[in-house]
Amino acid sequence: MSTTSPNSQAPATGTARVKRGMAEQLKGGVIMDVVTPEQAKIAEDAGAVAVMALERVPADIRKDGGVARMSDPDMIEGIIDAVSIPVMAKSRIGHFVEAQVLQSLGVDYIDESEVLTPADEVNHSDKWAFTTPFVCGATNLGEALRRIAEGAAMIRSKGEAGTGNVVEAVRHLRQIKNEIAKLRGFDNNELYAAAKELRAPYELVKEVSELGKLPVVLFSAGGVATPADAALMRQLGAEGVFVGSGIFKSGDPAKRAAAIVKATTFYDDPKIIADASRNLGEAMVGINCDTLPETERYANRGW
């Protein structure tokens, strides 16, 4: 990876600042899962800040079962050509060759995602080795910091993708925010033990303790289906939201997409959220997470 050298003539690509800075530009926005160029255009027209190109939305991955992998390059390129907003795509956890392929296709962000079937049960990909930035999921602070240590330039709380149920998204975001708040009050002596407990590098733990936030942008994902869900995640401290199955598994995707964008910007204004929530047609059906067997929980993937 290139290093920063502000006074040299040669421009530096793939620096941490350029990768993390990209996520800063997405803040306050909605990133939408799309499976066709047409859906990508609907998302862009609705005000999405980026789209996630994938072959099947999580709800369908759940239904179909089997091994879920990186999408077909033709399909990803079709979506890149269709829109001018950034395009993200998913690689399997630890499948650094899928990530290399996605980088070669020119995607703007790679999501090393638990929604796909993991390729490695011990190691995640070394994300410092790439010019393309990575976003990774986390259920708690230690997991988030391990991903950042591996080079992730953006974190999303995992939630439980493809359920249309926001309960796990709330649990994971609250967990991360609470653990950050706890670190705030720690003195130097306590930070070493905290790092050990979090199974995360001391330097990152200290940085979070000082900043009072992650050193990268934090979005929420996994279960957002309504404008009020999006606003809830923002009020709980997410800097933006990913919406997967919630939009294109609903009755009127264009309208719901635009409504979720509005509610994400005016997350603290109940009147605007109320207006955005009117007449949206059917929401996706949804799954109750407490009846979901442990083996079918995507959030358990990744370590």
Added chain:
Amino acid sequence: MSEAPVIGVLALQGDVREHLVALAAADAVARPVRRPEELAEVDGLVIPGGESTTISKLAVLFGVMEPLRARVRAGMPVYGTCAGMIMLADKILDPRSGQETVGGIDMIVRRNAFGRQNESFEAAVDVQGVAGDPVEGVFIRAPWVESVGAGAEVLAEHDGHIVAVRQDNALATSFHPELTGDHRVHALFVDMVRANRTAESL
């Protein structure tokens, strides 16, 4: 007049927080602006980096676009970074359908001109009006300026392309000083806001 100027950051989407921090460090009172009534209360406005299509849509949808155009026409100082630069251009070379701008600078911009994220880069940029070392330019899927009209002044170029422009009270950069911790470009803008306030009070 020593009272700090009040400068808004258009907070529909984008890296609002970083601009608020940079403006405060440059001795302005900084606050987010999402509604027309909030716009009416500021002496100047920053349009942050973000997705220009998203910011444009939300500005129209929530009734901020027209009042913002009116205030820019009336001479309120504005500064746009990246997506904000696109918003201040009188013309976009390759707009998405229905993409509107605020305007204010007689220039034509090309969106994502430096490429996609893999081509995003950092480079030193000499900016006219910013004394000392070059500014660390962080270019993220950045636009450049294809051409400027007679009234617009080019403040910086990179690799033969225009990346910073000023016209009267409007300032625009392709890059993101708000991501660097170097607040000299924000200080330049705060000075513009102070000068405008002094001129208006005479």
